[in-house]
Amino acid sequence: MSVTTTRGAEPLPTTSHARNWRPGYAVKLLLMALVNAFGVYTIWAAYLQSSWGIAIGSAVILVVVDWIYFAKRTLPLKYIVPGLLFLLVFQLGSMLYTGYVAFTNYSTGHNTTMDQAVDAIMIQNERRSEDSPSYPLVVVRDEDALGFAILDGETVRVGTAEEALADAPDAVVDGTSIVEVPGWEVVPRTDVLTDQELQEAVLALRVPVSEDAEEGSIRTREGSTGAVYRSSLEYDQDAGTMTDTASGVVYHADQQQGLFVAEDGTALTVGWRVHVGFDNFTRAFTEADYSTAFLRIVLWTFAFAALSVASAFLVGLALAIVFDDTRLRARKLMRTLFVLPYAFPAFLSALLWRGMLNPNPQYGLINDWFFFDAYIRWLSDPFLAKVALLVVNLWLSFPYWFVITTGALQSLPDDVMEAARIDGAGGWRTWRSITLPLLLVSTAPLLIASFAFNFNNFALIFMLTGGGPRFTDTSAALGHTDILISMIYQISGAAGGRSDYGLASALSILVFLVVGTISALAFRQTRKLEEIL
Amino acid sequence: MADIVVDRRRGARRARWLAEVGWKYPLALVVIFLATFPLLYVVSVAVAQNSTLTGSTRLFGSFSTANFVALGETSFWTWCLNTIIIGSATAVGSVLMGAAAAYAFSRFQFRGRRFALTSLLIVQMFPQMLAFVAIYLLLLTIGDVIPALGINSKLALIAVYLGGALGSNTFLMYGFFNTIPKSLDEAAKIDGATHSQIYWGIILRLVTPILAVVGLLSFIGTFGDFILARIILTQESSWTLAVGMYQWVASELNANWGLFTAGSVIASLPILILFFALQKYIVGGLTAGSVKG
Numbered sequence: 001m002s003v004t005t006t007r008g009a010e011p012l013p014t015t016s017h018a019r020n021w022r023p024g025y026a027v028k029l030l031l032m033a034l035v036n037a038f039g040v041y042t043i044w045a046a047y048l049q050s051s052w053g054i055a056i057g058s059a060v061i062l063v064v065v066d067w068i069y070f071a072k073r074t075l076p077l078k079y080i081v082p083g084l085l086f087l088l089v090f091q092l093g094s095m096l097y098t099g100y101v102a103f104t105n106y107s108t109g110h111n112t113t114m115d116q117a118v119d120a121i122m123i124q125n126e127r128r129s130e131d132s133p134s135y136p137l138v139v140v141r142d143e144d145a146l147g148f149a150i151l152d153g154e155t156v157r158v159g160t161a162e163e164a165l166a167d168a169p170d171a172v173v174d175g176t177s178i179v180e181v182p183g184w185e186v187v188p189r190t191d192v193l194t195d196q197e198l199q200e201a202v203l204a205l206r207v208p209v210s211e212d213a214e215e216g217s218i219r220t221r222e223g224s225t226g227a228v229y230r231s232s233l234e235y236d237q238d239a240g241t242m243t244d245t246a247s248g249v250v251y252h253a254d255q256q257q258g259l260f261v262a263e264d265g266t267a268l269t270v271g272w273r274v275h276v277g278f279d280n281f282t283r284a285f286t287e288a289d290y291s292t293a294f295l296r297i298v299l300w301t302f303a304f305a306a307l308s309v310a311s312a313f314l315v316g317l318a319l320a321i322v323f324d325d326t327r328l329r330a331r332k333l334m335r336t337l338f339v340l341p342y343a344f345p346a347f348l349s350a351l352l353w354r355g356m357l358n359p360n361p362q363y364g365l366i367n368d369w370f371f372f373d374a375y376i377r378w379l380s381d382p383f384l385a386k387v388a389l390l391v392v393n394l395w396l397s398f399p400y401w402f403v404i405t406t407g408a409l410q411s412l413p414d415d416v417m418e419a420a421r422i423d424g425a426g427g428w429r430t431w432r433s434i435t436l437p438l439l440l441v442s443t444a445p446l447l448i449a450s451f452a453f454n455f456n457n458f459a460l461i462f463m464l465t466g467g468g469p470r471f472t473d474t475s476a477a478l479g480h481t482d483i484l485i486s487m488i489y490q491i492s493g494a495a496g497g498r499s500d501y502g503l504a505s506a507l508s509i510l511v512f513l514v515v516g517t518i519s520a521l522a523f524r525q526t527r528k529l530e531e532i533l
Numbered sequence: 534m535a536d537i538v539v540d541r542r543r544g545a546r547r548a549r550w551l552a553e554v555g556w557k558y559p560l561a562l563v564v565i566f567l568a569t570f571p572l573l574y575v576v577s578v579a580v581a582q583n584s585t586l587t588g589s590t591r592l593f594g595s596f597s598t599a600n601f602v603a604l605g606e607t608s609f610w611t612w613c614l615n616t617i618i619i620g621s622a623t624a625v626g627s628v629l630m631g632a633a634a635a636y637a638f639s640r641f642q643f644r645g646r647r648f649a650l651t652s653l654l655i656v657q658m659f660p661q662m663l664a665f666v667a668i669y670l671l672l673l674t675i676g677d678v679i680p681a682l683g684i685n686s687k688l689a690l691i692a693v694y695l696g697g698a699l700g701s702n703t704f705l706m707y708g709f710f711n712t713i714p715k716s717l718d719e720a721a722k723i724d725g726a727t728h729s730q731i732y733w734g735i736i737l738r739l740v741t742p743i744l745a746v747v748g749l750l751s752f753i754g755t756f757g758d759f760i761l762a763r764i765i766l767t768q769e770s771s772w773t774l775a776v777g778m779y780q781w782v783a784s785e786l787n788a789n790w791g792l793f794t795a796g797s798v799i800a801s802l803p804i805l806i807l808f809f810a811l812q813k814y815i816v817g818g819l820t821a822g823s824v825k826g
Contacts, residue, residue: 024729046678054678075728079637080649083630083699090668090696091656097667106670319564327554328561336809337565340572343808347759347775348797351782352571355790365574399568403812456660459759463779485663492666494764504666511663519658 032069036062061085095512102505103275108498110258110271117272121242121260122231123206124270129216132228136176137220139192139202140184146198148207148218149181150226158184164208165218192223199223233268242268280506289476290503293487296471300386301483305454308393309447315394316401317439324406335403342399350463353392354379357464380469382480389464389481393454400450408442409435448522452515458485484511579794600795608769609796612777616800619687619762619773620755623694624748630695631702632744636732638703639710640718650707657700661693662760668693669764685767693765694755702747709743710736746814749807756804774800 039062046055068074068081104110112120135150140158147160149168156171158181172180180186192202206217209228216230233251234243240253242260251260251268258274259267284294323334341349357378358364367376378388412435420430440447461467467482467490477490477497488507493499573592582595604610637643638650661668669684672693676683683689717739718731726734737744759775766772772780778796782788 024727024733042679049678051674051678054675076637076641076643076646079633079641079732083634083695083703086630086692086695087656087697087699090671090693091659091661091664091700094661094664094667094671094696095659097671098664101667101670322557322560325554325557328557334561334565338568339812340805341568343805344572345757345801345804347757347779348575348801349571351779351793352575352797355782355788355793356571356574365571369570395567395571456663458662459757459775462759488666489760492669494665494669501666501670508663508666512659515659515663519655523654523658 028069032066035065039065098505098508098512101501102280102509103277104273104502105258105271105276105279106273106501106505107503108493108500109269110273111499111501112272114253114258114272117258117270118235118242120270121233121268122235125231125233126206126216126219126229127232128219128227129230132216134225134227135218136178137218137224137226138178138181138189139187139223140181141187142184146201146205147184148205148220148226149178149184149186150218151176151178156181159207159218161205161207164210189223276502280502281509283503284507289474290478293471293474293476293478293482296480297478297482297484297487300481301455304386304389304393304481304483305451305457307390308397308454308457309450311390311394312397312450313401313405313443313447315398316403317405319398319402320405320409324409335406338402339399341395342397346396347459347463349396350392350460353388353395354464357388379465382469385465385469385481389461392464393457393460396460397450404443404446405439408439411442412438444525445522448518448525452518452522455483455514455518456485456511457483458489461486462489575794575797578790579798581791600791601799603792604795604799607792608772608777609792609799611770612772612774613800615687615766615771616756616773616775619691619694620752622691623698623755624752626691626695627698627702627751628744628748630698631706631747632737632740633732634699634703635706635710636736638707640715640736653700653703657697657704661697662758665760665764668761672765684765685771687766687771690762690765693761694758698751702751705747706740706743709740713739746811749811750814753804753807753811 039058042058043055043062046052046058065081065085068077135152137148137150140147140149145160145162147158147163149156149158149171150165151173156168156173156178157165158168158171159165168181168183170182171178178186187198192198202220202223206219206229208217209215216228218226219229220226232244232246234245235241236243242251242253243249244251249262251262253259254261254267255274256276257267257271259271261267284290319338323331323338325331328334355363356365357367359367359375359377359380361367361371361373361375364378366378367374376384378384416434416438417430420434425433461481461483465479465481467477467479467486469481470477470479477495478487482490484507488504488511489495490497491500491507492504493501577592577594579600580593580596580598582597582599638646672682672684672689675689676686680686681688682692713736717735721731721735756773757775758773759779762773763776763779766776769777769780774796778793778800781793781796782790
């Protein structure tokens with residue numbers, strides 16, 4: 001038997017697993033049964049929702065996983081696949097999806113397909129039709145659906161959102177109120193009035209009058225009377241037009257914008273997702289709301305990252321030089337206390353500093369202790385907010401560089417130093433020509449990584465200044481201390497307001513490019529370093 | 534005469550000591566003061582009597598446990614529990630997946646091995662949070678199909694974190710696995726052990742220290758993450774500490790610093806302990822940038 005495994009071939013088992021039961025095999029079978037159950041459930045649920053992408057994707061994954069764990073020649077994959085699956089779906093998948101969304105107009109008002117947009121428009125433009133009487137109405141429900149029962153003359157008719165109104169001949173009526181509907185539970189009106197969730201569901205419920213959508217649907221405003229509502233717009237699928245029945249204005253589907261647009265340029269509010277090519281990439285530069293802010297934010301992002309790294313590195317290095325001295329006592333204690341700011345959770349520090357920088361010296365420690373009780377608005381002045389950010393980031397990260405550079409200084413080769421001294425180099429000359437270059441070479445990858453980290457230091461910006469103070473010359477919710485990633489956060493609508501996923505994704509790709517370039521540089525530096533050592 | 538010479542020499546030595554070493558002590562005190570005063574201030578406000586910050590710029594002016602007691606009336610302990618659940622699940626998952634992949638890369642020769650390692654190296658350069666917009670949209674879509682994996686699900690957040698597990702942990706462990714002599718597994722193989730017996734029974738036991746380190750680092754990383762937790766967990770009852778405590782002080786007018794500082798003291802203690810226990814791994818450079826959130 002060969003002892004080196006090649007191409008993942010297992011040493012030939014003498015008996016098959018089926019005849020040689022081991023507890024491990026039982027565990028594997030159980031786990032695979034669970035995985036298959038989950039996989040089949042996912043495929044089924046996706047099929048019911050008509051989510052074909054997810055259905056096909058999970059079917060492929062399930063087949064591949066089964067093959068990997070029951071075939072013999074797939075040994076390495078058996079170990080790699082669990083992590084790889086998560087990586088593919090949640091990291092690579094989300095990166096690719098970013099790329100896809102960046103070329104669409106996915107945003108508030110453009111977040112569905114055209115069919116769904118048509119439905120939404122029809123519902124939005126529903127008006128109570130003028131010839132419709134008020135019907136006495138009760139809310140009914142069974143296990144899975146909410147419905148309306150209305151009294152139409154003498155007959156009771158009942159229906160749900162899915163099923164159009166149908167006669168319920170055995171219903172019991174007392175005067176003008178419906179008491180009982182066979183097969184349905186009549187919801188007491190007090191429940192409708194007190195249960196907030198139920199109330200919303202009732203107000204949103206539309207029960208079609210008949211199978212023909214043109215006839216409109218029953219809706220209610222207070223849960224006791226209903227009326228027929230019809231859309232004021234008429235949709236012609238073949239022509240792709242919406243016609244306003246009252247004014248006669250025709251809206252044409254514009255597949256470039258994902259909107260129904262009339263001759264005079266007015267558009268219906270709900271649109272759909274369409275591909276827009278490179279629009280999102282140019283919008284940051286051209287659109288009035290963003291263009292003025294964008295360049296300043298890009299500049300500040302680079303400045304913030306570079307200054308943060310430089311200041312923390314220099315301070316850390318200076319401390320390392322001063323305190324890397326064997327004649328000092330209690331060095332271990334000093335080191336532990338120096339490192340505390342880095343050990344304390346960063347998000348807590350950022351929030352804490354926000355409190356300490358309160359302009360009112362009664363509350364703000366910084367103004368009280370260090371600035372003679374002056375009323376300095378650290379976080380609401382554009383320049384001071386930037387200074388505050390840099391100082392807080394220096395406080396957060398100088399300990400890191402203190403530890404790194406102490407280590408680097410201690411590991412400098414003694415023989416080189418010795419040679420320099422013999423050659424007659426003084427302290428300064430040795431430092432400038434030997435120590436510093438060697439130090440920079442060994443810490444360059446970390447400096448670059450730290451730059452990339454600060455380039456995307458969302459938590460600090462968001463927690464300390466929230467990007468503010470706001471720019472006064474744009475209506476976008478962006479501010480003087482926003483960096484690219486916090487700008488993306490604003491645009492994505494995660495903080496509230498309008499969502500523009502397309503633009504946010506396009507900007508994310510820009511950040512990807514910057515981070516990719518930085519990482520490539522770091523990679524080359526590491527290679528260079530390896531050549532030196 | 535002799536006494537004066539000795540005195541002068543002693544004086545000169547003392548002056549030299551002051552110039553070369555002595556001045557470093559006062560400087561150290563200044564640095565220590567700057568490094569620790571915000572932390573002392575946190576503790577001081579946490580144990581202060583009045584829970585607002587009024588007049589509390591004096592350190593340790595009063596002592597009371599009122600703020601800690603008041604934490605019980607908030608969702609603080611729920612957030613703690615959420616953070617622990619999410620952090621532990623992510624840590625255990627990352628360790629299991631990362632170790633398995635590191636084992637495969639370290640022990641098997643297979644087609645595409647170099648390519649896979651290089652790809653991992655490239656993928657791990659892009660922090661997951663950069664794609665937060667797409668992650669949000671992806672979870673919206675998945676949530677329509679499997680509600681348990683949609684927005685506002687802790688499980689979904691854990692799954693997202695696990696997506697980054699392979700990239701950030703495999704290399705750390707791969708190097709460590711390579712230091713375990715291959716002759717060990719070969720001997721076991723000759724004795725008839727299967728690959729899974731070798732993995733679970735021999736290799737994993739030998740690398741336990743690195744597994745613990747990777748798990749704890751991943752826990753600290755999860756603890757500090759803000760952006761993903763904030764966009765995925767929308768309901769107060771499922772927030773993590775980072776999201777919840779931000780909310781306490783987010784608005785200037787209703788900021789509750791008493792609660793915040795008391796919570797900070799409790800939340801940071803375990804992290805500080807972990808940090809100093811793992812210090813050499815955290816600042817060793819291997820995990821630069823990926824640990825602090």
